[in-house]
Each structure stands twice: as C-alpha cells, then as structure tokens.
Amino acid sequence: MGKRDLKAAQDRWLEGPYREGLRGRGERKKAFATQSGLPIKPVYTPLDLEDIGFDYREDLGFPGQYPFTRGKDATGYRDNFWIFQQYAGFGDAEEANKRYRFLLEKGQTGVSIALDLPTQIGIDSDHPLAEGEVGKVGVAIDSLEDLEILFSGIPLNKPRQISLVANSVALIGLAMFIALAEKQKVSTQDTILRIQNDVLKEFIARGTYMCPPGPSLRMATDVVTYCAENHPNWLPMTICGYHIRESGSTAIQEIAFSLANAMEYMDHVHRKGFAMEKVLPKLSAFMSVNMDFFEEVAKFRALRRLWSTLFAQRYAIQDLSVLNFNLVNFTAGSSLTAQQPMNNIVRVTIECLAGVLGGCQSLFPCSMDEAYCTPSEQAVNVALRTQQIIAHETGVADTIDPLGGSYYVESLTKGIETEVIRYLAEVEQRGGSVKAIEQNYFQEEIAEASYRLQNEIENRERVIVGVNEYREKEETPIEVFKPPRDTAEKQHSKLKRIRENRNNSKVKGLLKEIERVAEGEDNLVPILVEAVKNYATLGEICDVFRKVYGGYEETAF
Amino acid sequence: MERRLRILIAKPGLDGHDRGAKIVARALRDAGMEVIYTGRRQTPEQIVNSALQEDVDAIGLSILSGAHETMFKRVLGVLTERQAGDILVFGGGIIPPDDVAELKRLGIVEIFGPGSSMSEIVRIVQEEIRKRRDS
Numbered sequence: 267m268g269k270r271d272l273k274a275a276q277d278r279w280l281e282g283p284y285r286e287g288l289r290g291r292g293e294r295k296k297a298f299a300t301q302s303g304l305p306i307k308p309v310y311t312p313l314d315l316e317d318i319g320f321d322y323r324e325d326l327g328f329p330g331q332y333p334f335t336r337g338k339d340a341t342g343y344r345d346n347f348w349i350f351q352q353y354a355g356f357g358d359a360e361e362a363n364k365r366y367r368f369l370l371e372k373g374q375t376g377v378s379i380a381l382d383l384p385t386q387i388g389i390d391s392d393h394p395l396a397e398g399e400v401g402k403v404g405v406a407i408d409s410l411e412d413l414e415i416l417f418s419g420i421p422l423n424k425p426r427q428i429s430l431v432a433n434s435v436a437l438i439g440l441a442m443f444i445a446l447a448e449k450q451k452v453s454t455q456d457t458i459l460r461i462q463n464d465v466l467k468e469f470i471a472r473g474t475y476m477c478p479p480g481p482s483l484r485m486a487t488d489v490v491t492y493c494a495e496n497h498p499n500w501l502p503m504t505i506c507g508y509h510i511r512e513s514g515s516t517a518i519q520e521i522a523f524s525l526a527n528a529m530e531y532m533d534h535v536h537r538k539g540f541a542m543e544k545v546l547p548k549l550s551a552f553m554s555v556n557m558d559f560f561e562e563v564a565k566f567r568a569l570r571r572l573w574s575t576l577f578a579q580r581y582a583i584q585d586l587s588v589l590n591f592n593l594v595n596f597t598a599g600s601s602l603t604a605q606q607p608m609n610n611i612v613r614v615t616i617e618c619l620a621g622v623l624g625g626c627q628s629l630f631p632c633s634m635d636e637a638y639c640t641p642s643e644q645a646v647n648v649a650l651r652t653q654q655i656i657a658h659e660t661g662v663a664d665t666i667d668p669l670g671g672s673y674y675v676e677s678l679t680k681g682i683e684t685e686v687i688r689y690l691a692e693v694e695q696r697g698g699s700v701k702a703i704e705q706n707y708f709q710e711e712i713a714e715a716s717y718r719l720q721n722e723i724e725n726r727e728r729v730i731v732g733v734n735e736y737r738e739k740e741e742t743p744i745e746v747f748k749p750p751r752d753t754a755e756k757q758h759s760k761l762k763r764i765r766e767n768r769n770n771s772k773v774k775g776l777l778k779e780i781e782r783v784a785e786g787e788d789n790l791v792p793i794l795v796e797a798v799k800n801y802a803t804l805g806e807i808c809d810v811f812r813k814v815y816g817g818y819e820e821t822a823f
Numbered sequence: 824m825e826r827r828l829r830i831l832i833a834k835p836g837l838d839g840h841d842r843g844a845k846i847v848a849r850a851l852r853d854a855g856m857e858v859i860y861t862g863r864r865q866t867p868e869q870i871v872n873s874a875l876q877e878d879v880d881a882i883g884l885s886i887l888s889g890a891h892e893t894m895f896k897r898v899l900g901v902l903t904e905r906q907a908g909d910i911l912v913f914g915g916g917i918i919p920p921d922d923v924a925e926l927k928r929l930g931i932v933e934i935f936g937p938g939s940s941m942s943e944i945v946r947i948v949q950e951e952i953r954k955r956r957d958s
Contacts, residue, residue, distance in 0.1 A: 383837035383888055395866070398893025399837050473839015473863045514842045600842070604937045637937045638919050640889065713845050720846050724941055733938040746919040749889065820862055 269316060276311055284308060295727075301558040301719075302516035304681045310673035318680040325571070325676070329666045332578075332586040334570040335679070337625040338593065342666030347657045349426050349628040351376040352650055353596070356640050356749040358756050359415035362405040366420060368643065374650055376427040376628060377420070380404030381435075386474040388435050388808025391757035401753030403640065404431065408757060408805070409764055410798045413442045414449065422447055422457040427628065429460040429504075429594075434476035436463035436489050438804055440502070441794035460501040460550060460592075463489050466527040466699055467506045469820070470708040471513035476808060479700045481815035485790065487534045492791040494545050503531065504550045504594060510708075511554035512600050514716020517561055518682055520554060521569045522689035523699075523708050528573075529580065529690075530699035542581040543588050550592035555621040557601050557613060563669055564678035566593060566624030572683055576690075595621035596630040604637035606732035607744050611648060618653050622662055623669055629653055635744055642747035761803065768801040776802055777810055784814040828952055829879040833861040833870045835898060838888035843915055843937075847883060850941035851948065867897035874902075874910055880952045881911040891918050895926055911951055915939065 330340030574589035633641035
C-alpha cells in the first residue's frame with residue numbers, strides 16, 4: 267500500500283470504526299500520554315515511521331552495532347542471560363558475608379555491595395553523626411579489615427561481577443579492592459569490579475555527597491583514569507539515572523540528566539588528554555525500570571542511541587564500536603506500595619520484563635517488602651526467582667530486541683530522543699552539569715515533575731492499585747526484616763582495636779602524604795592504596811579530603 | 824485573623840532521599856501554611872533550634888534509612904529539654920508497622936508512610952495543631 271492510500275485508509279478507520287466504537291462512551295481518558303507526558307495515539311502505523319524519518323540502518327542497525335539501539339551485544343541473550351543481581355548488605359561484614367553466600371548458593375551470579383550511609387559519606391562508625399545509621403541500609407566498612415571479612419570464602423573472581431555502591435568514597439573503595447585482590451592473590455584481570463562512582467548525581471538526587479561538586483569531579487575522574495591505565499577489566503564509573511528517577515524525575519529527565527553528567531565527566535577526562543577510545547567502553551549506566559512499560563523499553567533504546575551518537579560527535583570517535591556500555595537496570599523502589607505489599611511482586615515482574623526487553627546486561631529486582639524495610643531473606647528470594655522465571659520460562663530472551671520495528675516503540679524511542687536533546691541543549695547553555703547543579707536547575711526540574719506526578723495520583727488521574735483505588739480495609743501483614751541491633755557496638759570495638767594495633771606513625775605520615783597529593787594534580791589512587799593497606803580508616807582519609815576541599819552544604823531547595 | 828500555621832520539614836540523620844519531604848513541604852505550602860525546609864543531614868539539635876527560631880507549630884521528620892528510632896526519639900527528647908514539648912511532631916518515610924506504633928506511643932502524632940495522600944497529611948496536621956491550641 268502506498269503512503270497516500272494508507273493515509274486515506276487510516277483516516278477512514280479513525281473517522282469510521284474507531285469513532286463508531288467510542289460512540290456513547292468516548293475515550294476512557296481525556297488525554298493519553300506516557301508517564302513523561304509524551305502523547306499517545308490510538309494506533310500506530312508505518313505512517314508514523316515515515317513521520318519520524320525512520321531509517322533502518324541509521325536508527326537501528328544490528329544488535330551490537332552502532333548506534334546500538336537494538337542492544338549492546340551482537341548475541342543478545344542467546345549465549346547467556348543477563349547477570350542476576352540483588353542489592354544486598356546490612357549489618358557488619360560478617361552478617362553481609364552470610365547473605366552474599368546465601369544468594370550465590372541460590373544461583374545469583376553477581377554480588378552487589380550496599381554500603382551504609384556513614385560509609386557512603388566518609389565517616390567512621392564511631393563518628394557522632396553516624397549514630398543510629400551504622401549497618402542500616404548497607405554494610406559498614408570502616409577499614410580494609412571489614413572488606414576482608416566481607417569476602418571471606420568468596421574469591422573476587424567467583425562472581426561474574428562485583429558492584430560497589432560508592433560515589434563520594436569511590437576512590438577509597440577502589441583502593442581497598444586493589445589491596446584485597448593482592449591479599450587474595452587474585453589478578454584484577456580475572457575479576458570485574460563495577461564501582462558506581464557517579465558523584466554528580468548525589469548533588470542532584472541522592473544526597474550522599476562529601477565535598478563540593480568541583481573537587482568531587484576530580485576525585486571521580488581519578489578513579490576512571492587510574493583504572494583505564496592499571497585495571498582495564500574493571501568498570502570504574504556507572505552513570506546513574508536511577509537515583510534521579512527515584513527522586514521524582516520523568517523517564518526523559520532521567521536519561522537527559524544522566525547523559526549531561528556523563529558528558530561532564532568525560533569532558534574532564536578528555537581535557538586531561540586521555541584516549542577516549544580506552545575510557546568510554548568502561549562506562550556503564552544504571553537506570554530505573556518503572557511501570558510505564560513501553561516508555562521504559564523505548565527509553566533504554568533511546569539511551570543507547572543517544573549515548574553512541576552524541577559521544578561519537580563530541581570526541582570525534584573513529585572506532586564506533588567503543589560507544590557502548592553495560593546497561594544495569596534496577597526496578598523502581600518508588601513504584602512499590604506499602605499497601606497490599608504482595609502486589610509488589612507483580613509490579614517487579616512487569617518492570618523486570620521491561621528491563622529485559624530494553625536489553626539490560628544486569629538486572630536488580632526490588633523485593634516486595636521494600637516499602638517497609640531492608641529486604642527479608644524470603645522477599646529477596648522471590649525477587650531473584652522472578653528474574654529466573656522470566657529468563658527460563660517466558661521465551662522473551664530468545665530473540666534480540668523483539669520490540670524493534672514496532673511502529674509504537676520506534677515512535678516513542680524517537681520522541682524520547684528529541685526531548686532529551688532539548689534538555690541537553692539547556693544544560694550546555696548553562697555551562698554543563700556542575701554549573702547546572704550549582705544553579706539548582708536539575709533539582710528544581712525534578713521537584714516540579716515529582717509534585718506533578720503526586721498530584722496526578724492525588725486526583726486519581728493515575729491509578730495506583732491499593733493506594734488510590736481498590737483499597738482493602740485490612741492490610742495483610744508481611745514479614746518485616748530488622749537488621750541486627752549490635753552492629754554499631756561491634757564496629758566501635760573493631761575500630762578501637764585497629765587503631766591500637768596498627769603502625770600509627772606510619773598512618774599519620776600517609777595521611778599527610780594524601781593531603782599533599784590532594785592539593786596537587788597527581789592521581790590519588792596509589793597513595794590511597796598504601797594508606798588502606800596500613801589500615802588507615804575511611805573516616806580518617808575522608809577528613810583529609812574535607813580539610814583540603816571543604817565539606818558541602820546544599821542550598822535547601 | 825488567625826496566624827498562618829508554620830511548619831518545619833526536616834530530614835534528620837544521613838539519609839538523602841528527600842522526594843517525600845519536598846512533596847509534603849509543597850503540599851502544606853499550597854494549603855496556605857508557612858513551610859520551612861531545613862535540607863538534608865540535620866541533627867536533632869539543629870532541627871529543634873530551627874523550630875524554636877522559626878516559632879513553628881509543627882515539625883515534620885522524614886527518614887528512609889532505618890535510623891528513625893534513634894532520630895525521632897532524640898528530636899522528642901531535645902524538644903522536652905528545651906521546654907518545647909507543645910510543638911507537634913509528625914513523621915514519614917520507610918518505617919515498619921511495629922515501629923509506627925512505638926513512635927506514636929512516644930508522642931509522634933502520626934507517621935505517613937509511602938502512598939499517603941497529601942490532602943490527608945494536610946488535614947491531619949491542621950486538625951492536630953488546632954486541637955493542641957484549643958486544649
């Protein structure tokens with residue numbers, strides 16, 4: 267059918283059967299739109315592909331080929347499934363070690379280390395501000411000794427990947443893992459460590475910052491350049507859209523602001539004269555999978571295409587095969603409800619499916635009880651089984667990018683791409699990510715979007731089952747997990763013992779040396795490796811950074 | 824004319840997730856109250872100081888990290904020490920049901936978990952403040 271004939275047929279259908287069908291009732295909603303606000307038409311046809319100037323070779327290509335819309339790898343999941351992961355960590359290193367062994371035994375293939383908040387902001391467990399927080403949302407790591415215990419009986423080369431949620435303290439995390447690999451006598455070539463190390467998103471969304479944005483950028487890029495030169499198998503930076511989304515952004519803002527941050531880091535590395543072809547393939551992206559199914563799938567496809575096309579241009583990349591990244595998907599904690607918590611299993615399943623159809627390399631499902639607590643063993647097990655069921659029983663992993671070519675999904679992918687480019691132009695005009703953060707631009711945009719979404723729920727324009735519709739009079743209670751209560755005391759005595767037994771004058775000298783390097787331009791990692799090997803604590807090292815660079819206080823809002 | 828209600832929204836402890844706190848702050852403001860948001864990582868002492876300085880009727884605390892037991896108790900404790908026990912305290916965040924009961928027993932007027940409606944938060948805060956003023 268020619269274009270004109272199709273247009274005429276579509277118009278006849280819209281005016282005829284469609285309108286007829288709605289007679290009396292009208293459409294179910296005043297306007298149909300994705301969660302990000304992109305309008306949705308009743309039906310999509312090849313005309314929509316023509317409208318967006320869709321070109322197979324340019325817009326899709328083949329899996330594993332530029333612009334990577336159809337996926338990172340040429341083989342998709344036909345050779346191997348994505349990595350089954352599970353966010354885990356609480357209490358002290360002994361407790362968390364038990365949970366890791368439990369999950370590895372159940373068939374989890376990666377280990378993900380959640381750090382508690384004192385560790386994430388660079389204070390020791392016995393700091394007054396750490397009161398009440400030690401071992402709560404993650405494991406407490408005060409010194410290399412804690413990491414040694416965390417991996418006792420788990421050689422670093424056993425899991426397919428180890429991921430570490432360290433951002434402000436990524437440098438110290440890296441130093442500790444280098445030291446641990448040496449102790450375990452495992453080559454860093456045989457292990458994959460993925461460090462989050464996206465500190466800019468902490469200022470935008472999650473709040474575990476330590477020093478001001480400028481010096482934080484330097485510390486983050488020191489990790490990237492050091493790994494590029496010394497531990498080429500490790501993944502030294504994961505650009506995080508997840509936290510941006512969880513703080514209330516739209517899907518479009520999530521990838522736009524993440525890309526803006528990625529450009530800020532890479533510009534910095536580029537200015538230092540590093541070969542971008544070496545650095546770029548080691549980046550990964552950590553994104554949220556939310557409930558708007560098709561928008562989420564389209565988002566991941568748009569992200570891969572934007573990432574490759576924008577970086578190709580920005581750094582005049584010759585070898586286009588490097589413009590790729592591991593996509594790490596995490597289902598949306600904020601989509602879970604405290605009401606009727608069993609329903610969360612269904613939500614997580616749908617989100618996992620969108621994550622897989624979006625072509626992720628690792629997947630983290632949330633557990634059903636996360637609106638109440640750190641996951642219980644039972645809840646975490648169901649979450650792991652969820653992705654095993656999707657992988658083995660549904661067949662969705664048997665062909666690559668099965669939604670590719672869908673009139674709707676391709677239109678949505680293009681729509682998202684266009685809006686993201688608009689945001690990126692705005693950030694560029696403001697002088698880049700760091701400037702935009704200092705101007706509160708991202709924070710305000712996100713607060714606005716999050717309030718809008720909340721109002722839609724409040725007005726029931728958006729139905730959340732069990733929350734604003736289909737409520738139950740009585741909630742069925744579920745098991746609530748509580749992390750052990752004695753973690754802080756255990757950490758306090760461990761710290762006391764460490765400070766008594768180590769060579770304190772050596773530690774003092776090393777801390778002085780860190781100060782000197784921090785004031786200059788040299789890479790900080792080598793001296794940090796020395797310091798952690800001698801059991802300088804995380805808090806002591808971070809005190810040096812705070813002394814040199816200053817702390818950070820946000821302007822409230 | 825009755826003075827506009829003044830509310831302090833605060834994030835005690837180290838938890839940085841402030842989406843809920845900001846939404847509640849805005850909802851209360853849209854409902855005509857004067858709202859002061861402290862920003863993240865506030866100690867109980869800092870929170871009570873701001874509350875006294877700003878002469879607020881209520882303090883809203885938000886925590887998702889599990890540190891609520893320690894932090895909420897300490898805010899109540901410092902309020903009593905400073906003879907400001909008449910300031911109403913409400914909370915929100917990720918808080919297990921058993922802890923909600925305990926916190927309410929200690930004097931937190933209400934805990935709003937995920938999925939709470941903004942209009943309900945506004946209504947309860949207004950009602951509770953009026954109740955205290957009248958008593």
